[in-house]
Amino acid sequence: MKNIVEIEDLRIEFHLRDGVVNAVNGVTLAVKPGEVLGVVGESGSGKSLSARAIMNLLPRTAKVTSGRVRVQRKDGSVLDVLEQGRESRAMREVRGGQVGMVFQEPMTALSPMHSIGRQITTTLSLHTDLSRTAQRDRARELLDLVLLPDPRTMLDKYPHQLSGGMRQRAMIAMALSCNPALLLADEPTTALDVTTEAQILELIRGLQEKFRMGVIFITHNFGVVAELADRVAVMRTGEVVEEAGLEEVFYAPRHAYTQRLLSLIPRLPKAGAAPSKPEPPLSQEPVIDLRGLTMDFTVSKDWLGRSRDKLRAVDDVSFQIDRGETFGLLGESGSGKSTVARCILGAYAPTAGSIHFRDRDNRKHVLTELRGERLRRLRQHFQMVFQDPYSSLNPRMTVEQLIGEPLVNQGETDAGLIRSRAAELLEQVGLSTAMLSRYPHAFSGGQRQRISIARALCTNPSFVVLDESVSALDVSIAAQIIDLLRDLQVRLKLTYLFITHDLSMIANFADRIGVMRHGRMVEVSETRRFFSEPRHPYSEALLHAVPIPDPRLARERRSAKLASFRHSSAA
Amino acid sequence: MGRLILDRIFWAIPTLIAITIATFVIIQLPPGDFATAYIAELIQNGETVDDAEAARIRAEFGLDRPYPIQFLDWIGGIVLRGDFGISFDWQLPVSDLIWERLGLTLLISTLSLILTWAIAIPIGVYSATRQYSIFDHVFTVLGFLGRGIPDFLLALILMWLGLIYFNFHVGGLYSPEFSDAPWSFAKFLDLLKHLWVPVVVLATGGAAGLLRIMRANMLEELGKPYVETAYAQGLPERRVVWGYPVRVALNPFFSTVGWALPALISGDVITAVVLNLPTTGPLLLRALQNQDMYLAGGFILILSVFTIIGTLLSDILLVLTDPRIRHA
Structure with missing residues (x-):
C-alpha cells in the first residue's frame, strides 16, 4: 500500500427513534505520505465521522454498514481498522x-486535571520504552518544537493556565509526540482568533514539511484550505462531491456545490483597490454616542471588600453610530468588545464615561444616568441577538413564548395580541406561522437564529446589538442570515452594532468598522477605507492574518512574508 | 496552597463566634425556659410552687441573670475549662453526655460513608459508561427503590429478618450481657455483630442517591472532548474512564464531604431511635423537646464546629485533587 491511509466506500448509519440517518454515504479517500488532504464541508457533511473511523473511535451508536479503512503500520504492514475491536x-x-x-x-480537549507534561508523557509511555526522565526530556523538546515559551516550566502547567493558542500548541505537541505518519486535524483553528489561527496554521505547515507527515485537515473554511492543502475533498451530506488538486478545486470547480460554496465565501476587498472616499462628517444626531467609556472589573478584593486588583476591560472608548448604520466592532477575544455592548445595554454600569441614546422620536437619553424602572422601560428600544442559537433559546419554551417574552416583560398581558405579534415577526424573519407552537429543538441552527432575531424585534427596537450573531453558522446559512438582517434594517429602519472577531463577515456588511485591542479603540474607519488603507499597525496585522480563499494569493503572501523575514534577519 | 488553607482557618474564627451567638439566641427563642417546664412538672406532681419559690428555682439554675451574662458564662466555661454546663434534664455534665455517644456515632457514620462511596461510585461509573444497558436499567430501578424506601423501614425489615432467620439479637449496639461490661475482645466481636445493621441501612439509602449523582456527573464528563483525546492517545478504556472523567466527576463528592460530618451526628435520628442506637441523634432530639438549653446548645455548637471542620476538609481535598482550584 503506497498510501498511509485508505478509506473505501465507507458507510455509517445512526439508528434513531424516528428512523435511520445515513451520516456517511460511500466515502472513499486516501492520503499519501507527506500529503495534506483538506476535507471541506458544512456541519453534518460527515467529515468528522469519516476521520474518526480511521481511529476506530466512532460513537457507540454509529453503525458501519459497509466499507473498509486501512492504515499502514510502522512496520509497513497494513491494518484493517474496522475489523479490529x-x-x-x-x-x-x-x-x-x-x-x-x-x-x-x-479549551476542553486537554484534561483539566493533568499537567501538560503529564499528558504528553502518558502518550509517550504508551508507545515508546523511554525511561521517565527520557519521557520528560522528550516532552520538553516537543513543547520547544511547537514554539511554546519556556518549555521547562510549561511542562508543569495545567491547561487552564494557558491561552487558547498555547493550548492548541500543547495539543499539537501531544499529537506529534510519537512521530505519527498521519495527523488528523479536526477544525483545529476554528475556535481561535485570526492572528492565533495564522500562527497555528504556520506551525502545522512547518511541522508537516519537517517530518513529511500526511495530514487530513478537516475544516468548514475554504480560506484555511487554501493556505495548507495539497488536495481538497469537498463533502456534503455524507458524500465526497468533488476531490481534486488544490488549484483545480479553487479555479476550476466542477461540482455545483463546490461552486456555490466558493461563491458564498465573503471576500475581503483587495488592498488598495478601492479609491479612498473622504471620511463622512460625523452626524449631529447619532443614535448611540459613547464618550470616554471605561469599565473596570474587580479581580480580587481585600478583607474589607475593597477592590485590590482591577482589570481595565474597556479603556476610554469613544464612538458614534448613526441612524440606519451598521457599525462593525472588531476585536479578538478579550479585547473588550462585548463589554462595550453590555455597557450600552445597561448590563454593566461603566466606571467612567457617558453613553447617549436617541430613540425613534429623536429624544435623547443619557443611558449612564438611568436606573431601575426608567432604564427597564427604555430597554424596549434596544435589543440583542446572541452568538449561539443553541443555548440562547430556552428549550422549554415554545416559539410563541420565546418571541413574545420581551412583550410580557414589558407588562403586556393580552395573549391574543402577543400571539399575533409573534406570528407577524415569524413571517418577517422568513419562517412559517405554523411553527409557533413548536419547541427550539425542532429547528436547525439557521432557523433558530431567525427565531432569536424575531425575539429581538418583538418590542420594535430601533437599535440592535448583534453579538457574533452569525459566527456559529455554516457559511451558506450565515450568508442568508446576513441578507435577512440587511433586509430588516431597511424595512424597519434599524441601527446595528455588529460585534465580531471575523473580518470577512464584517467586510460586506458594516458601514464603518471600529477595531478594539486590549480595551482600547485603535481605529475607527469607513469600511472600504479600512481595507484599503488601514491606519493602525494592529489593523494591518489583522488584515494579513485572515486566510485568503485563493491558493495563489496565499502562496504569494507567504513567500513575500518569507522574503521580508529573510530581508529583516539579514539586515 | 498553604496560604489558602491558612486563609480558610483564619476565616473560621469569626464564623465560630457568630455561630456561638446565633446558637445562644436560638436556644433562648422558644417561650419559657427550663425552669418553666420544671415548675410545671412540680405542679403536676401535686406540689405547690408560689412566686418566691419559682424565683428561687430560676435563680438556682442561673436563669434570672441577664442574657449577655448567661451567654458569657456559658461560652467562657466552654472556652476556658471545656465545661459545657450541666444538663438540667439529666443532671449530668453536658460534655460527658455528648462525648460518650460521639465516638460511636462517628464510628457508625464513617463506616456507612465509606460503604456508601464504595457502592455508589463503581456502580455510577458503570451505569454511565454502559448507559441504557440491562445492568444500567437494573441499577436505576434499585437506585430509585433505595431512594424511595425510608431508612427506618429498611432498618425494621433488617431487624425482623435478623430475628426470624438468624436469631440475632438486634437493636442497640451490644447484646444485653455486654452493654455495661468493660471493653474486651468478646465485646468488640459483639459490637461488630450489631454494627452492620445500621451501617448497611444508612449506606444503602445514601448510596442510592449518590449513585444517581455519580451517573449524571459521569455522563456529562464522558461527552467532553478531553475523553476523546485520551482515547486518541491510545489509552485503554479502563484507564481513560478512571484516570480522566472520574477524577472530574468526583469533585462534587469532595465538596460535600463537609456536610457529611454534621449529618453524621444530627442526622438519621429516626433510624437511630428505631434501632435503639446509643448515638447522638436521639439525645439531641430529647434535649430540644425538653428545652434542656445547655445540652441543646452544646450540641448545636459541636455540630457547627464539625460543619466548619468538614468544610475546611472539603476545601483541602479539593485543593489537593483539582489543579484548577490549586492554581486558581
Missing part, C-alpha cells in the same frame, strides 16, 4: 502512535 491492542497502537489527532476545542 475498538479496544484491541492493535487499535491502541495506531491511536497516538501511527495517527495523531488534534481537535477543535483547545
Whole structure:
C-alpha cells in the first residue's frame, strides 16, 4: 500500500427513534505520505465521522454498514481498522502512535486535571520504552518544537493556565509526540482568533514539511484550505462531491456545490483597490454616542471588600453610530468588545464615561444616568441577538413564548395580541406561522437564529446589538442570515452594532468598522477605507492574518512574508 | 496552597463566634425556659410552687441573670475549662453526655460513608459508561427503590429478618450481657455483630442517591472532548474512564464531604431511635423537646464546629485533587 491511509466506500448509519440517518454515504479517500488532504464541508457533511473511523473511535451508536479503512503500520504492514475491536491492542497502537489527532476545542480537549507534561508523557509511555526522565526530556523538546515559551516550566502547567493558542500548541505537541505518519486535524483553528489561527496554521505547515507527515485537515473554511492543502475533498451530506488538486478545486470547480460554496465565501476587498472616499462628517444626531467609556472589573478584593486588583476591560472608548448604520466592532477575544455592548445595554454600569441614546422620536437619553424602572422601560428600544442559537433559546419554551417574552416583560398581558405579534415577526424573519407552537429543538441552527432575531424585534427596537450573531453558522446559512438582517434594517429602519472577531463577515456588511485591542479603540474607519488603507499597525496585522480563499494569493503572501523575514534577519 | 488553607482557618474564627451567638439566641427563642417546664412538672406532681419559690428555682439554675451574662458564662466555661454546663434534664455534665455517644456515632457514620462511596461510585461509573444497558436499567430501578424506601423501614425489615432467620439479637449496639461490661475482645466481636445493621441501612439509602449523582456527573464528563483525546492517545478504556472523567466527576463528592460530618451526628435520628442506637441523634432530639438549653446548645455548637471542620476538609481535598482550584 503506497498510501498511509485508505478509506473505501465507507458507510455509517445512526439508528434513531424516528428512523435511520445515513451520516456517511460511500466515502472513499486516501492520503499519501507527506500529503495534506483538506476535507471541506458544512456541519453534518460527515467529515468528522469519516476521520474518526480511521481511529476506530466512532460513537457507540454509529453503525458501519459497509466499507473498509486501512492504515499502514510502522512496520509497513497494513491494518484493517474496522475489523479490529475498538479496544484491541492493535487499535491502541495506531491511536497516538501511527495517527495523531488534534481537535477543535483547545479549551476542553486537554484534561483539566493533568499537567501538560503529564499528558504528553502518558502518550509517550504508551508507545515508546523511554525511561521517565527520557519521557520528560522528550516532552520538553516537543513543547520547544511547537514554539511554546519556556518549555521547562510549561511542562508543569495545567491547561487552564494557558491561552487558547498555547493550548492548541500543547495539543499539537501531544499529537506529534510519537512521530505519527498521519495527523488528523479536526477544525483545529476554528475556535481561535485570526492572528492565533495564522500562527497555528504556520506551525502545522512547518511541522508537516519537517517530518513529511500526511495530514487530513478537516475544516468548514475554504480560506484555511487554501493556505495548507495539497488536495481538497469537498463533502456534503455524507458524500465526497468533488476531490481534486488544490488549484483545480479553487479555479476550476466542477461540482455545483463546490461552486456555490466558493461563491458564498465573503471576500475581503483587495488592498488598495478601492479609491479612498473622504471620511463622512460625523452626524449631529447619532443614535448611540459613547464618550470616554471605561469599565473596570474587580479581580480580587481585600478583607474589607475593597477592590485590590482591577482589570481595565474597556479603556476610554469613544464612538458614534448613526441612524440606519451598521457599525462593525472588531476585536479578538478579550479585547473588550462585548463589554462595550453590555455597557450600552445597561448590563454593566461603566466606571467612567457617558453613553447617549436617541430613540425613534429623536429624544435623547443619557443611558449612564438611568436606573431601575426608567432604564427597564427604555430597554424596549434596544435589543440583542446572541452568538449561539443553541443555548440562547430556552428549550422549554415554545416559539410563541420565546418571541413574545420581551412583550410580557414589558407588562403586556393580552395573549391574543402577543400571539399575533409573534406570528407577524415569524413571517418577517422568513419562517412559517405554523411553527409557533413548536419547541427550539425542532429547528436547525439557521432557523433558530431567525427565531432569536424575531425575539429581538418583538418590542420594535430601533437599535440592535448583534453579538457574533452569525459566527456559529455554516457559511451558506450565515450568508442568508446576513441578507435577512440587511433586509430588516431597511424595512424597519434599524441601527446595528455588529460585534465580531471575523473580518470577512464584517467586510460586506458594516458601514464603518471600529477595531478594539486590549480595551482600547485603535481605529475607527469607513469600511472600504479600512481595507484599503488601514491606519493602525494592529489593523494591518489583522488584515494579513485572515486566510485568503485563493491558493495563489496565499502562496504569494507567504513567500513575500518569507522574503521580508529573510530581508529583516539579514539586515 | 498553604496560604489558602491558612486563609480558610483564619476565616473560621469569626464564623465560630457568630455561630456561638446565633446558637445562644436560638436556644433562648422558644417561650419559657427550663425552669418553666420544671415548675410545671412540680405542679403536676401535686406540689405547690408560689412566686418566691419559682424565683428561687430560676435563680438556682442561673436563669434570672441577664442574657449577655448567661451567654458569657456559658461560652467562657466552654472556652476556658471545656465545661459545657450541666444538663438540667439529666443532671449530668453536658460534655460527658455528648462525648460518650460521639465516638460511636462517628464510628457508625464513617463506616456507612465509606460503604456508601464504595457502592455508589463503581456502580455510577458503570451505569454511565454502559448507559441504557440491562445492568444500567437494573441499577436505576434499585437506585430509585433505595431512594424511595425510608431508612427506618429498611432498618425494621433488617431487624425482623435478623430475628426470624438468624436469631440475632438486634437493636442497640451490644447484646444485653455486654452493654455495661468493660471493653474486651468478646465485646468488640459483639459490637461488630450489631454494627452492620445500621451501617448497611444508612449506606444503602445514601448510596442510592449518590449513585444517581455519580451517573449524571459521569455522563456529562464522558461527552467532553478531553475523553476523546485520551482515547486518541491510545489509552485503554479502563484507564481513560478512571484516570480522566472520574477524577472530574468526583469533585462534587469532595465538596460535600463537609456536610457529611454534621449529618453524621444530627442526622438519621429516626433510624437511630428505631434501632435503639446509643448515638447522638436521639439525645439531641430529647434535649430540644425538653428545652434542656445547655445540652441543646452544646450540641448545636459541636455540630457547627464539625460543619466548619468538614468544610475546611472539603476545601483541602479539593485543593489537593483539582489543579484548577490549586492554581486558581
